[in-house]
Amino acid sequence: MEQPRLPDLDLNNFTEKQKQVYKNIENGPRGRVAGPLRIWMRNPELAENAQALGQYARFDSSLSPKLSELAILITARYWSAQFEWVHHVPSAREAQISEDIISAISYAKRPIFSDASMQTVFDYCAELHRDKEISDDTYKSAISKLGTAGVIDLTAICGYYTLISMTIKAFRIFDESDIILPDISLTQSEYFL
Numbered sequence: 068m069e070q071p072r073l074p075d076l077d078l079n080n081f082t083e084k085q086k087q088v089y090k091n092i093e094n095g096p097r098g099r100v101a102g103p104l105r106i107w108m109r110n111p112e113l114a115e116n117a118q119a120l121g122q123y124a125r126f127d128s129s130l131s132p133k134l135s136e137l138a139i140l141i142t143a144r145y146w147s148a149q150f151e152w153v154h155h156v157p158s159a160r161e162a163q164i165s166e167d168i169i170s171a172i173s174y175a176k177r178p179i180f181s182d183a184s185m186q187t188v189f190d191y192c193a194e195l196h197r198d199k200e201i202s203d204d205t206y207k208s209a210i211s212k213l214g215t216a217g218v219i220d221l222t223a224i225c226g227y228y229t230l231i232s233m234t235i236k237a238f239r240i241f242d243e244s245d246i247i248l249p250d251i252s253l254t255q256s257e258y259f260l
Contacts, residue, residue, distance in 0.1 A: 103234035128220040146232030175258040193259035
């Protein structure tokens with residue numbers, strides 16, 4: 068495992084703005100400042116605004132936790148963002164996403180869904196990441212199943228967790244865990260087919 072690119076934060080050297088933002092994140096629904104948020108704390112204005120979007124995307128969007136966590140897992144796998152995977156598999160389990168679905172996504176495979184809304188979210192997120200666009204059929208299905216606000220929120224979740232994943236990858240953020248995101252040999256254009 069490669070070493071992180073930035074040392075851990077020294078909270079004793081925080082500016083007043085950093086202290087305020089750190090306290091706000093700790094007292095919010097996350098309950099702690101970890102991973103990419105610790106990187107962003109070096110720029111407290113970014114941390115403040117990005118974490119607000121993240122709080123909306125994860126906790127307050129129009130989508131159920133099950134659909135949100137599904138989108139987050141797809142994003143984490145697409146980016147091979149180990150830290151994000153490790154931290155969201157437990158949330159996905161809590162949201163009642165089956166182990167078969169989690170395992171299939173971990174290998175960038177297409178799971179079998181009995182829930183039409185989950186299928187819609189999977190198709191939308193997989194296309195958006197893999198193809199960098201959404202087909203008309205997938206878009207129409209998403210609007211039909213999730214509504215316009217739901218599709219906007221789903222897109223925002225993918226975007227926010229792409230920012231998270233980019234931060235994880237750029238700054239080499241890892242977390243020790245028995246939850247494994249397997250190495251796979253597929254090219255990203257082959258993901259989720």
